[in-house]
Amino acid sequence: xxxxxxxxxxxxxxxxxxxxxxxxxxxAHAGRHAFAAADRALDLAVERTRITIDxxxxxxxAIGGSIPAPTLRWREGEEVVVRVTNRLDEPTSIHWHGLLxxxxxxxxxxxxxxxxxxxxxxxxxxxxxRQAGTYxxxxxxxxxxxxxxxxxxxxEPAGRDPVRAxxxxxxxxxxHTAEAPAAVLRKLRISEGYYNNGRRTLxxxxxxxERDGFSATLxxxxxxxxxxxxxTDLADVTGYRFxxxxxxxxxxxxxxxxxxxxxxxxxxxxxxxxxxxxxIPGLAMTVVAADGQDVMPVRVDEFRIGVGETYxxxxxxxxDRAYTVFAEPIDRSGYARATLAPREGMAGEIPxxxxxxxxxxxxxxxxxxxxxxxxxxxxxxxHAAMGHGAHGAHGGSAGHADPAPARAVGWADAATPPGAxxxxxxxxxxxxxxxxxxxxxxxxxxxxxxxxxxxVWTLNGRAFDDGEPIRVAYGDRVRIRFINTTMMAHPMHLHxxxxxxxxxxxxxxxxxxxxxxxxxxxxxxxxxxxxxxxWPLHCHLLYHMASGMMARFVVEPRAARL
Amino acid sequence: xxxxxxxxxxxxxxxxxxxxxxxxxGHGHGQAHAHDTAAIGRPxxxxxxxxxxxxxxxxNHFTPDTLRVKAGxxxxxxxxxxxxxLHEFSLGTAAMHAEHQKTMAVMMEHGMLTPTGIDAERxxxxxxxxxxxxxxxxxxxxxxxxxxxxxxxxxxWTFDKTVDLEFACNVPGHYEAGMVGTxxxxx
Numbered sequence: 174x175x176x177x178x179x180x181x182x183x184x185x186x187x188x189x190x191x192x193x194x195x196x197x198x199x200x201a202h203a204g205r206h207a208f209a210a211a212d213r214a215l216d217l218a219v220e221r222t223r224i225t226i227d228x229x230x231x232x233x234x235a236i237g238g239s240i241p242a243p244t245l246r247w248r249e250g251e252e253v254v255v256r257v258t259n260r261l262d263e264p265t266s267i268h269w270h271g272l273l274x275x276x277x278x279x280x281x282x283x284x285x286x287x288x289x290x291x292x293x294x295x296x297x298x299x300x301x302x303r304q305a306g307t308y309x310x311x312x313x314x315x316x317x318x319x320x321x322x323x324x325x326x327x328x329e330p331a332g333r334d335p336v337r338a339x340x341x342x343x344x345x346x347x348x349h350t351a352e353a354p355a356a357v358l359r360k361l362r363i364s365e366g367y368y369n370n371g372r373r374t375l376x377x378x379x380x381x382x383e384r385d386g387f388s389a390t391l392x393x394x395x396x397x398x399x400x401x402x403x404x405t406d407l408a409d410v411t412g413y414r415f416x417x418x419x420x421x422x423x424x425x426x427x428x429x430x431x432x433x434x435x436x437x438x439x440x441x442x443x444x445x446x447x448x449x450x451x452x453i454p455g456l457a458m459t460v461v462a463a464d465g466q467d468v469m470p471v472r473v474d475e476f477r478i479g480v481g482e483t484y485x486x487x488x489x490x491x492x493d494r495a496y497t498v499f500a501e502p503i504d505r506s507g508y509a510r511a512t513l514a515p516r517e518g519m520a521g522e523i524p525x526x527x528x529x530x531x532x533x534x535x536x537x538x539x540x541x542x543x544x545x546x547x548x549x550x551x552x553x554x555x556h557a558a559m560g561h562g563a564h565g566a567h568g569g570s571a572g573h574a575d576p577a578p579a580r581a582v583g584w585a586d587a588a589t590p591p592g593a594x595x596x597x598x599x600x601x602x603x604x605x606x607x608x609x610x611x612x613x614x615x616x617x618x619x620x621x622x623x624x625x626x627x628x629v630w631t632l633n634g635r636a637f638d639d640g641e642p643i644r645v646a647y648g649d650r651v652r653i654r655f656i657n658t659t660m661m662a663h664p665m666h667l668h669x670x671x672x673x674x675x676x677x678x679x680x681x682x683x684x685x686x687x688x689x690x691x692x693x694x695x696x697x698x699x700x701x702x703x704x705x706x707x708w709p710l711h712c713h714l715l716y717h718m719a720s721g722m723m724a725r726f727v728v729e730p731r732a733a734r735l
Numbered sequence: 736x737x738x739x740x741x742x743x744x745x746x747x748x749x750x751x752x753x754x755x756x757x758x759x760x761g762h763g764h765g766q767a768h769a770h771d772t773a774a775i776g777r778p779x780x781x782x783x784x785x786x787x788x789x790x791x792x793x794x795n796h797f798t799p800d801t802l803r804v805k806a807g808x809x810x811x812x813x814x815x816x817x818x819x820x821l822h823e824f825s826l827g828t829a830a831m832h833a834e835h836q837k838t839m840a841v842m843m844e845h846g847m848l849t850p851t852g853i854d855a856e857r858x859x860x861x862x863x864x865x866x867x868x869x870x871x872x873x874x875x876x877x878x879x880x881x882x883x884x885x886x887x888x889x890x891x892w893t894f895d896k897t898v899d900l901e902f903a904c905n906v907p908g909h910y911e912a913g914m915v916g917t918x919x920x921x922x
Contacts, residue, residue, distance in 0.1 A: 335795055337913025433829075435913060459911035469820070469850065470795065470908025472840075487911045602850075604794060606819070 212251040217242070217267070219290075219312075220260040224321060224349075226414050227421035231351040233321035234261065234312075240419045241345050241443065242310065242324025249305040249331040255298040257290060264289030264314055267298070268668070269326065270481060271308035271465050271686040274300040276706030279668050281313045284725065285706045289314055305330035306465025307439040307483045309345070316354020319445040319715055321419075323347060327439060328465075335604060336461045338437035338487060342428040346451075346478070346500055346509055348413040348444040349421075357410055358716050361628045407529065407584075408504035409628075409661070410446045410716065415502060415509035425520065427512040432493045436513065437461075438486050442478045445715035448662060448689065449478050449500040449509065450587045450595075454524045456496055456513075458486035460596055466671070466684040467604035476596035477503070477587060479664035479689030481713035484596075488513070497521030503587075503662075505529040527588040530581035532660060536692040584662060584691050598696075599676045601683035607673060609701045610680075613652035617643055619724070621657040621665070621690060621712070629720055630659075630712060636721025643710065644727045645702045654697045655690045663717065664689045667726060669708040672698035687713055702728040775826060775900055778877045779891040784811035790902070792882065794818035795909045800916035802902060809893040816882040820850050823904045825879030826892060826918065832903045832910060839905045848906070852883045894920055 217237040224233040224240050236242035236257075247253055259265045266289050268280040276285025278300045290296040305328045312322035325343040350357065420426035430436045438458075442449060452458075452475035459472045462485035476484060478500075490496060495514035502508070505526055512521050581588040589595045623630040632640060645651050653672070655665050664687045671684035675697045682699065690696045711723035788810055791798040795818070804810055814824045825835065842848045847857045879902075880888040894900075900918035903910050 333793075333796065335793075335912070337796060337800075435911070457911075459908050461908075461912050470912040472908050472911065487913070489911060 212253065213247060214254040214256070215245070216256045216258070218258045218260050219265050219267075219322065222321070224419070226349055226416065226419075227423035229351065229414075231349075232353075234317050236267065236310075236312075236322050236324060240321035241347070242322065244325040244327060244343050245310070246327045246329070247302055248329045249302050252299065252301045256295050257298065258295040259290045259292055262292050264291055265312055265317060265322075266290055266314045267310055267322075268313040269298075269300075269308065269310050270666075271306075271483070272300070272326070273303045273669070273671075273704065276669065276704070276708070279706075279708070281668060281709045284668070284709050302328055304328065304465065305334070306462055306467070307343075307441065307485050308465050309441045309443055309483065311443060313709075316358065316445070316715060316719065318443075319348075319350065319354040319357075321349075323443040325439065325441055325443075335467055336437065336485070336487065337435065339434040340430055340436045342436065342438050342513075343418065344428070344438050344440045344498060344511060345418050346440065346442050346444055346447075346449055347416045347419070348410075348447040348502070349416050350410070350413055352412075354445070354715070358628075358719055361409065361716055362720070407532075407661070408446060408448075408502060408506065411504065411506045413444075413447060413502070413507065415444075415447065415449075415500065415507050417498065417500070417509050417511035420511070422508065422510045425510050425512050427514055427517060427519070429517070430490050430513055430515060432515055433489075433491055436488050436490060438488065438498070439483065440478065440486065441483045442480050444480055446480065447502040448480060448664070449502055450527065451476055451478055451484075451498070451500045452524075453488060453496050453498050453513070454522070455492075456488045456490060458488055460600075461485050461487055463601050463683055464671075464685045464687060468683055469602040469604055469681070471596065471600045472594070473596040473600075474593040475587065475589060477689070479662065479687055479713070480715075481664050481666050481687040482685075482689065495519035495521040497523060499524055501527060503530070503584075528581050530583060530586045530588065532692065533583045536584045536660060584693075598674060598683075598688075599678070601674065601676060602678040602681040603673075603683050605681075607680050607682050609650055609699075611650040613699055614646075614649045616652045616654060617645075618654050618656060619643075619665075619710075621655060621659055621663045621722070623659045623661075623717075623722075628716075630714075630717040630722035632710075632722060632724045637711075637723040637725075638721065640721075640724055642707065642725035642727045644729055645700075647702060647705050647728050647730050649702045651700050651702060652697055653700060654695055655688065656695045657690045657692055660692045661714075662689055662691050663722070664713040665710070666713040667700065667708060667710045669704045669706060669726075669728075670700055670702065672700050674698050704728055705730050774895075775828065775831075775878065775898055776895040777893050779809045779893045781811050781889060781891045783893075784809045784891045787811045787813055789813045789815070790824060792816045792818055792822040792824065792904065792914075794820050795822070795904065795912045795914040797824075797902065797904070797914060797916050801919060802916060803919045803921065804894045805921050806894055806896050809891055811889055811891045812880075813887060813889045814880055814882055815887040816884050819884050821848060821852055821881065821883055821906055822909065822914070823879055823881045823906055825903055825905055826900060827878060827903065828899055829901055832901060832905055832915070836905045836907065836910060840907045843907050848881075850906075853881060894918075896920070897922075 219236050222233050222235040223230050233240055257267050266280050266282050277287050278298050279285055280287055282289040308326040310324055310326055311318040325345050414421050418426040457472050457474060459470045461470050462468055464483055478484060490513060493515050495512050498511040500509040587595055620633050622634045657663060666687045672688060673682035674685050674688055688696050688698060705728045708726045709723055710726040711718045788802060790812060816822050847854055877890055880890050882888045897920045902916050902918055904914040
């Protein structure tokens, strides 16, 4: 199928903004009048700029004059006022990712009566900080987040911080492309293989399996992975540069410490499309918070971080040397790098890159019965382009015991070396007890679906434009089951309320604003619907959201039903 | 002393001793216990203490987080766990704590310790199988106590000389999260 590229790109860019315009008329904005001074007031301009990454200068959008945007250091209990002025020639918005606040202040156009901030306009956000921890803020309009509109939020607790550190650094990961986001999406839509030649689909797998048998096909896939000819559906945009605090690999951002200090790293994945495996060779990390919420400390050597997630870790750097914070995207198409050092001008060793994993049957949804093959588009995949010559080449070594070099099998496998500990969701336990112990009043099944070959990503098979809102009554406790029927992981983000991840840690379920749902798996969360409004619930992969992987999660006042 | 506190103190004797003997696996030697704590002082009878310092444990920090003592002084520590999790009050240098953390991690893995308590049965069952552990009982090197949530324990310590001393909780992850304080030893 073929459509006018121009139409597509325009639609893509305007999709969210258009939806926003409709909703914006309905509700008056509490935020649009003058205020008495709050505890903190801040002016942030959104404007076009240029950013130079390792010598290459490209167009970008800055909030507050820098990329990333300035780190906002606030204190729990304060009321903050942020005046955002749009100096672009397109609508914009700022969303406070992970913050509990009144709906209109959430800053997602088309939801809770928030209208996009039009060119030349100033919007005043005003809210009381009801929580502490590490969060972030970013544009919720078109592809602006990809262009540099992201920054960190650090909120000190009103009381004593259960974590004590001598030093505190934000480590904000992002992915950067010289291309305009609308162009990226256009290319993804026209050809699913644009960034991913040689990509195989589930349908291909079944065809091969029918012909060659399952085990031969699986071997084949392993071989493909080893030869790095298979993009394995881990990421669908490549060609990124990966940044830490806006710096590329060559310019590498440096965070200072004095040997012996206890250093808190607030690691935020502010990228558009990249899931990272993060480690600091030579240093163990103790995870003390996830998505801004304190967790029981857990000592790890590495962790995987989905788009939108945050982890706070403590490192005890005792030696007078430089360490490298190393973050590899799961498709291993590059890496982000930062340096922790006692002095400027030092550089840690760059570790060897890990192999890219190869997906398995489980990742393809074989472990649950709900697979709907109708979701897969048969027409679009070019089977012939897969190059089966490689299969024959592999035949020569088939049957030989492979001494298994560094290889990763299955989505969850980060090629963690033996003896090293990678954080698992099951390790996360809230430092404070689960407040709401009620059984969920009802269960909401949300199937993560997609037609991969047309780059249509959906929830329950429907794109945001034609999907029905999810409705829950104010005060209800509900369970949401994220059933991933696709071959990609989806970081699912709910605005306005924390999701308590059902990871077996009953009584201390970790509170998350993003849960990374692995391919072919189901994760469930509990939500107490105590924030009235209509909240976005979406995949935080930017282009998945833009292509429709979003729903409206409506918390309805009980009174409205009488 | 309350019976439960006695149990806790006994377990403290078992495990709060410096790590090397225990963590060294097959190389365990009884005498390895003796030399480590000598550098930081020696245990004392509670009755010998002229001064009492009360310390509260929370999730995961101490109040206060600095203790001032004099060289040669014997202090009775009364340690109350006001948190929801198991905590330890242990005296040692940073290096001693680092070693001890390895021991504690093993005990947690073996279920002798849980995030909220001490499994006395497993403690009995398992410790004899672990080199070093069976030498622990009766040795005079109680440089700390493990205290379950809601409980209070006490012990006494005579501080010898000026060293860089920390009091710390070595339950896995707690030290890293900042559950450690400084002992300032004056003259």
